[in-house]
Amino acid sequence: MFKKTAWSFVLLLGLAMPVIPAAYSAISPESVSAAEPGMEDIFQLFKNFKESYNNIHDYSAKLHKEELSESGKWTKEELDFRFKKPFAVKIKWVKGPRKEREVVFIEGANNNKLKVKLGGLIGIIIPSVDVDPNSDMAKDEAGHTIRQAGLGYLMEEIAKVTSDAYDKNELSLKVLEKKNDILKIERILPAGKGYKTERLVIYVNHKLGIPIGIERYTAKGKMFGKYIYDDLKTNQGLKDSEFKL
Numbered sequence: 001m002f003k004k005t006a007w008s009f010v011l012l013l014g015l016a017m018p019v020i021p022a023a024y025s026a027i028s029p030e031s032v033s034a035a036e037p038g039m040e041d042i043f044q045l046f047k048n049f050k051e052s053y054n055n056i057h058d059y060s061a062k063l064h065k066e067e068l069s070e071s072g073k074w075t076k077e078e079l080d081f082r083f084k085k086p087f088a089v090k091i092k093w094v095k096g097p098r099k100e101r102e103v104v105f106i107e108g109a110n111n112n113k114l115k116v117k118l119g120g121l122i123g124i125i126i127p128s129v130d131v132d133p134n135s136d137m138a139k140d141e142a143g144h145t146i147r148q149a150g151l152g153y154l155m156e157e158i159a160k161v162t163s164d165a166y167d168k169n170e171l172s173l174k175v176l177e178k179k180n181d182i183l184k185i186e187r188i189l190p191a192g193k194g195y196k197t198e199r200l201v202i203y204v205n206h207k208l209g210i211p212i213g214i215e216r217y218t219a220k221g222k223m224f225g226k227y228i229y230d231d232l233k234t235n236q237g238l239k240d241s242e243f244k245l
Helices: 029-034 039-047 049-053 120-125 151-167
Strands: 058-068 074-084 088-095 102-106 114-117 129-131 172-179 182-188 199-205 210-217 223-234
Touching: 039 049, 039 151, 039 172, 049 151, 049 210, 151 210
Parallel strands: none
Antiparallel strands: 058 074, 058 223, 074 088, 088 102, 102 114, 114 129, 172 182, 182 199, 199 210, 210 223
């Protein structure tokens, strides 16, 4: 799914699970236990994502991601992900083909450039390099930059697309599964209407009212990406020193 260049520093959109008071959730534990939440309940939950995110100052998590390449091969990776507002992010690949790679970006620092450390022998020879975050080598195949990484952007995208489809009466939301505090929600959008992902499965902690993972599917129903955050800690008071290579 990603560009095959030696200096392609793919920066994934992230998800995270903040510790938010349960009052922000439109779907209470009682309503989930009593009956299946309807589409209006789920839609309201999505609308509240941003309000929940406003309570987050920093977070860290392990991101497990699986992606299907154009050749049909699955790539599995595990990343340590840290984020601090207003915008500081550090990503370290701990498993997978990019193991030991690290990326740091702090808005307003280092001339607004990424600081990148590669793994393996190259990382020993070249301690780190500075990369323009808007350059092709710093974008993923979809054209996303590091500024689009993290929980905030993902929540906004989910909420915006869902709201637009709702206003056009083109939205279908359904709870597929309930397990402990997690709702597995399917969002279906009509084909031929310009939506990038017609079927999206979103993992939502219904007590906290925020997403903790997604699955992306093609129009024909084939999954091509799965991203799950776990071991998430929020509002730890992450220090600036923790965003250095």
